[in-house]
Amino acid sequence: MLNRRTLLSGLGAMIATGAVAGTPLAPERSLRPVLRNGAVRASAVAGPETVLRKAGISGESCWAVADVATGQRLESMNGNKAQPPASVAKTVTALYALETLGADYRFTTRVMIDGTMSNGVLNGDLILAGGGDPTLDTDALAVLAQRLKSTGLREVRGRFIVYDGALPYVRSIDEDQPEVVGYSPAVSGIALNFNRVRFEWKRAQGGYAVKMDAETARYRPEVASSVMTVVQRSAPVYTYADRDGRDHWTVASAALGKGGSRWLPVRRPGDYAGDVFRTLARAHGIVLKPARTESRPPAGAIVVAEHSSDRLWTVLQDMLKYSNNLVAEMVGMTASARREGKPPQSLRASAREMSRWAAHRFDMKNTALVDHSGLGDASRMTPDDLVAALVEVHRRGVLRPLLKPIAMRDDRGRVLTNHPVKVDAKTGTLNFVSGLGGFMTAPNGAELAFAIFSADTAARGRLSRAERVRPDGGRAWNGRAKRLQQMLIDRWGALYGS
Structure with missing residues (x-):
């Protein structure tokens, strides 16, 4: 017919x-990029300005798309406009780490002794030495405690030291974030449970029973390095103070209800890891003094137990899937330490090193990052820069296998299970900032690399620190940004791949 x-x-x-x-x-x-099905098909598909207008998104939006087989730029709408990339920046961090450390790199946490051991008694110090492992959890510390027991150790007469100097200490990934958010914890050379502590509360007679612990699938040790006090008030919900060597939290009683739990950020990672390890060691009959955190590497100490992470490839795959900021920062700074032969001076210094690498490696000269996760809104990246990098790495089959599949949706946000376009990409979301960058396979099998950035920096700039938890209008704005991304991908599939 x-x-x-x-x-x-x-x-x-x-x-x-x-x-x-x-x-x-x-x-x-x-003389210019040619549409695969000619000008007639182009006339049947809405132009980029029409798509942008239909999305109804405030602020500025820009994008670029290219054919990965030829490198031909198919479309660029303000492609040289530098915008906050949010978590799309993690794609660059993954490439930086892979090239610098290698896919098989593993992070190692060690238990060391500095002294002499005789008949199960250590006359000297016991050291828990962090190796920059962003995936270390309570289960892994329990394995280390078990291995320590298997050496025959029964008593430690010296100090218990936690070494955290493999990476620089950062109090919060982004100091502009609200104090309570778990996605902006402290960073150092040791991390436990993504530097988050679990706060649990239950209504009890005359008030609330509260607990702070380091819960994992197998263990639930309570901690003393973070404390919580319930206060009779309605607002603010939480307050924080660093006092007496502990993270001190208060919570408003009016916000608690019958019971519940949430993860809170840890600001003293060395103390937290040491606190939990003491509990686990004590379960094996090894009593340790309260942990003392030091940033100088142990000299002459002997390794008696160690735990290694999964290979870097797996760590990065999970980082991109779950968009974990702590993992991105620790992986990125570890790569910078390898390149420079010593720990970077700061998180920002490490991000600058990664930006220089990206400019040299992929000609991303208009990209300037302030961290490795994209959490800081002062970072900037252009769609043209990212697309050029994506085209190059795709030829080596490096990045796309790590990226998360992105479902295509209809105008109501419902997943279209049989949509002919397949997308693997990294999302990025901050308040009034949204990004998407990665690869799409069009209906005819053509593979395209793309980057889409939207930001209303004026709206974001008007937010107070407290408003950044859940700002008015933020969710609706993000929905419009995602609608723009979906419409553009649909458009490119029709123009360049059908």
Whole structure:
């Protein structure tokens, strides 16, 4: 049957081959990117300005898309506009770490002794030495405690030291974030449970029973390095203070209800890891003094137990899937330490090193990052920069296998399970900032690399620190940004891959 689509496609093919009377043959090389199905198909698909207008998103949006097979830039709308990339920055961090450390790199946490051991008694210090492992958890510390017991150790007469100097200490990934958010914890050379502590509360007679612990699948040790006090008030919900070597929290009783739990950020990672390890060691009959955190590496100490992470490839895959900020920062700073031969001076210094690497490696000269996670809104990246990098790495099959599949949705946000376009990409979301960068496979099998950045920096700039938890209008704005991303991907699938 002859329908409108078949007729238009046939006419387009006749025009492209010069088969229509009076139509000159097309030149062998186009002076500009050519749409796969010609100008007729282009006229049937909404233009970029129309798509942007339909999305109804405030602020500025920009994007770029290219054919990964040829590198040909198919479309660029303000592609050289530098915007906050949010968590899309993690794609660069993954590439930086892979090239610097290698896919098989593993982070190692060690238990060391500095002294002499005789008949199960250590006359000297016991050291828990962090190796920058962002995935270390309570279960792993329990394994280390078990291995320590298997050495025959029964008593430690010296100090218990936690070494955290493999990476620089950062109090919060982004100091502009609210104090209570778990996605902006402290960073150092040792981390436990993504530097988060679990706060649990239950209504009890005359008030609330509260607990702070380091829960994992197998263990639930209570901690003393973080304390919580319930206060009779309605607001603010939480307050924080660093006092007496502990994280001191208060919570408003009016916000608690019958009971519940949430993860809170840890600001003293060395103390937290040491606190939990003491509890686990004590379960094996090994009593340790309260932990003392030091940033100088142990000299001459002997390794008696160690734990290694999964290979870096797996760590990065999970980082991109769950968009974990702490993992990104620790992985990025570890790569900088390897490149420089010593720990970076600061998180920002490490991010600058990664930005220099990206400029040299992928010609990303308009990209300037302030961290490795994208949490800091002062970072900038252009769609053109990212797309150029994506095209190059795709030829080596490096990044796309690490990226998370992104479902295509209809106008109501419902997943379209049989959509002909397949997308693997990294999302990025901050208040009034949204990004998406990665790869798409069009209906005809063509693979495209793309980057889409939207930001209303004026709206974001008006927010107070407290408002950044859940700002008015933020969710609706993000929904419009995601709608723009979906419409653009649909458009590119129709124009360049059908």
